[in-house]
Amino acid sequence: MLALSLVIAGAAAGSALDTRRAPDPVRAGGYFVLAADFHVHAFPGDGALPHWQLAREASRRGLHAIVVSNHNQTLAAQILPGWISPVGSLPLVIPSQEVTTPGFHLVAAGITSTIDWRKPELEIARDIHAQGGVVIAAHPVGRFWQGSDAMIAALDGAEVAHPLTESYAPGREELSAFYARARALNSDVAPIGSSDFHMVAPLGACRTYVFAESVSVDGVLDAIRAGRTVAQDQAGVLYGAPELTALIGQQQTATPSAPVGRFARLAAFFVLIGLFACIVVR
Amino acid sequence: MNAHAPAVRGSYIPYYVLFYSLLIGACASYSATQRITLSLLLSVSASWMFVPVLHVITAAGLVALSRAQGPRSRAIARLLTQHAPWSLWLLAASAMTGTFGWPVYHWMVAAALIPIALTLRIVHRFVRDELGVRGRRAIVLTLAHQGVTWLVAAIYLDRAVSLVPRIIGWLS
Numbered sequence: 057m058l059a060l061s062l063v064i065a066g067a068a069a070g071s072a073l074d075t076r077r078a079p080d081p082v083r084a085g086g087y088f089v090l091a092a093d094f095h096v097h098a099f100p101g102d103g104a105l106p107h108w109q110l111a112r113e114a115s116r117r118g119l120h121a122i123v124v125s126n127h128n129q130t131l132a133a134q135i136l137p138g139w140i141s142p143v144g145s146l147p148l149v150i151p152s153q154e155v156t157t158p159g160f161h162l163v164a165a166g167i168t169s170t171i172d173w174r175k176p177e178l179e180i181a182r183d184i185h186a187q188g189g190v191v192i193a194a195h196p197v198g199r200f201w202q203g204s205d206a207m208i209a210a211l212d213g214a215e216v217a218h219p220l221t222e223s224y225a226p227g228r229e230e231l232s233a234f235y236a237r238a239r240a241l242n243s244d245v246a247p248i249g250s251s252d253f254h255m256v257a258p259l260g261a262c263r264t265y266v267f268a269e270s271v272s273v274d275g276v277l278d279a280i281r282a283g284r285t286v287a288q289d290q291a292g293v294l295y296g297a298p299e300l301t302a303l304i305g306q307q308q309t310a311t312p313s314a315p316v317g318r319f320a321r322l323a324a325f326f327v328l329i330g331l332f333a334c335i336v337v338r
Numbered sequence: 339m340n341a342h343a344p345a346v347r348g349s350y351i352p353y354y355v356l357f358y359s360l361l362i363g364a365c366a367s368y369s370a371t372q373r374i375t376l377s378l379l380l381s382v383s384a385s386w387m388f389v390p391v392l393h394v395i396t397a398a399g400l401v402a403l404s405r406a407q408g409p410r411s412r413a414i415a416r417l418l419t420q421h422a423p424w425s426l427w428l429l430a431a432s433a434m435t436g437t438f439g440w441p442v443y444h445w446m447v448a449a450a451l452i453p454i455a456l457t458l459r460i461v462h463r464f465v466r467d468e469l470g471v472r473g474r475r476a477i478v479l480t481l482a483h484q485g486v487t488w489l490v491a492a493i494y495l496d497r498a499v500s501l502v503p504r505i506i507g508w509l510s
Contacts, residue, residue, distance in 0.1 A: 063360070071375040099385045102498040104366040109381050113371050127500035156500040158507035173503055199507065222440060256435050256443055257372045316372040324374040324436070327364050328429055334357065335425045 059333035066326030073320040078115045078147065084303040087267035087284065090276060092121035093260045094192060095154070095163050095215065095250030098133065101126035104255035107133050107149055114147040117260040121148040121276055123165045125194075127156045130170050150273050154194055155180055159202035161194040163215075163250070166277045177203055181210040190280045192248050193238070195220055197230040209241040212280050217249030217262040217289035235295070246280045247295045249287030257316075261290045265304050346419055348411030351394055354418045358390035359383040361425055365432035372436050392490055393418065400461075400483040404469040416468055420460045423453035458484060 081088045097103030098110055105113065107124050114122045124133035133151035155162040157173045162180065164171055167189035171180055184191050190212035193201065197220065216235040221227040238245045249262040267284035268275035279285060286296035286304050294301040363383030367374045397414045406413060431446040462480040465471045471479055495501065 063364070067364075067374050067376045067379050070373050071377065074373065074375045074377075099382075100498075102495075104370045104382065105378075106381055106385050109378055112377070116371070127498065128503075129497075156503050158503045158510060173500070219440065253370075255366060255370050256440055257370055259370075320373045321437075324368050324372070325433075327374045327379075328368065328433055331361055331364055332426075332429055335422055335429075 059330045059337065062330030062333065063327050064330075066323045066328075066330060069323035069326070070320055073317065073323060074116070076116045078118045078120055080146075081120050081268075081271055085267065085300070087269060087279075088271050088275070089304070090120040090148075090266045090268055090271065091118055091260070092123070092148075092264045092266050092276060093119055093251050093253065093262075094123040094165060094213070094248050094264055095125050095194060095218075095252045096122045096259065097126055097154075097252070097254045098124045100135065101129065101132050102254055103132065106135065110253075110259070111147050111149050113259050117258060119260045119263065120146050120271070121150060121266070121273075122259075123150045123152045123163060125152040125154040125163045125165070127154050128170065128173050129153060130168060134168065146271070148271075148273055148276065150276065152189070155184075160196070160207070161200055163192040163194050164189045165192060165280070166190055166273065177207045178210060181207065188277070190277050192246075192280070193234070194250075195231075195252065196234040197224065197227055201234065205241055208238050211238055211242065211245055213246035213248040213283075213285070214238045215250050215287075216247045216295045217287040217293075219251060219261055219290060221289065244281070244283035246283045246285040247287040248280075248285065249289060249295070263288050265296075265300075267300060267303075346412060346415045348409065348415055350415035350418065351411060354415070354421070355387065355390045355394065358393070358421065358425070359387040361428060362386040362389060365428045368436040369432045370436075392487075393421075396483055396487050396490075399486065400465070400479060401469065403479060403482070404465060404471050406469040406471070413468060417461070417464050420457075420464065423456040423460070427453045 081090045096110055099106045110122055126132040130151055130153050133149060150165055151168050152163055152165045153167060153171055155164050155171050155173055164184040167184055167187040169187060171183050181191050191210060192213040193211050193215060195215055195218050214235050216231050218231060235247060249264045251259055251261045253259045265286040266276050266279045268279045286294050286300045288294050294304060360383050363379045363386065364374055366382050367378040371378065394414065397417045401410050401413045427450060434442045434446055458480065461483055462476060465476045465479045
């Protein structure tokens with residue numbers, strides 16, 4: 057009984073301490089600047105959290121938009137009705153699919169029908185564009201990218217900041233080289249920072265600042281098509297056009313994902329200790 | 339069935355489903371967000387409740403196949419009470435990854451070998467001592483139970499990470 061009380065008290069304290077929300081998007085250079093994570097995995101799939109909890113976590117981490125991109129399915133972002141995260145409310149939850157093929161992975165942001173990964177590469181890109189989506193190269197390093205130059209030219213964005221650089225030594229160099237190659241083939245390709253979040257915090261460790269004409273899904277996707285983004289890696293380094301990175305610096309929005317407070321962590325540990333007691337004391 | 343086994347009622351089964359869901363909910367919440375709120379706990383526990391339900395189904399299948407005499411719900415409940423190895427691993431993995439992040443992730447995955455081995459032993463003992471199945475048939479039943487459990491996990495994994503194109507990519 058004591059153990060269960062600890063669980064409930066810890067979760068209640070965690071709820072009371074859960075007050076952090078993303079500030080409204082600032083304006084810079086005539087645009088709304090939205091912080092977004094374009095590569096997030098949800099339940100059901102290989103993500104731990106359902107999309108409505110991802111939206112809450114995104115807000116805590118200072119994000120205005122997330123792209124729910126599960127492997128070869130679009131169900132996860134659409135599994136429950138809109139009242140859980142009403143259309144237009146922040147953070148924006150953009151449905152997507154991580155198109156997972158033998159030769160490359162793409163984030164197809166803004167689509168609602170699943171793309172067939174078996175199709176030829178350019179047909180996949182055409183199908184994504186036909187649904188009004190944008191095509192983003194996901195972690196284009198080593199074995200995750202064997203796409204042709206024609207495929208690279210069809211990209212709207214490419215991940216240039218990704219947490220893989222912490223565990224894969226050549227990652228930083230390979231991501232930068234790929235982005236340079238993409239820019240040579242398509243000067244409008246947007247630099248993207250994504251956390252590729254599954255089940256280990258923090259969401260938004262790497263993120264993208266989007267210069268959107270409106271605070272809406274269409275506004276975000278249009279900004280990607282026009283290449284109006286700045287990517288930020290987990291160390292806070294910015295990647296993108298100098299005039300846009302300068303705007304981010306001026307607006308001081310470039311703050312990496314804020315850590316969780318010690319009391320919130322302590323409350324969580326009460327829950328875990330309570331559960332531990334439930335297991336060992338029967 | 340073993341008359342000297344500790345008394346466990348069939349009503350333990352719904353308790354197990356609720357408790358294990360709560361455990362997964364708390365562990366997944368802490369690992370993913372470094373916090374646990376009531377809202378997270380309820381949402382994530384409800385989402386992953388299918389996992390303990392599958393445990394109950396596979397346990398029921400094992401008891402049915404054993405053709406043991408006596409109340410089946412009690413036998414199922416007795417097997418479910420042996421969840422400590424996986425539960426403790428879940429707690430440890432969550433506490434470690436939630437606190438230290440990706441650097442410890444692969445260590446915690448490797449540490450899953452401990453509950454895998456212990457559960458094999460627990461299920462074999464249960465089949466032998468509680469269900470009264472002897473010799474080779476006890477081993478076959480144990481492997482069948484674990485095989486079905488891991489097959490279901492593999493099917494979920496395939497749907498979750500899209501294994502087929504990855505395997506084609508690795509082979510090519």
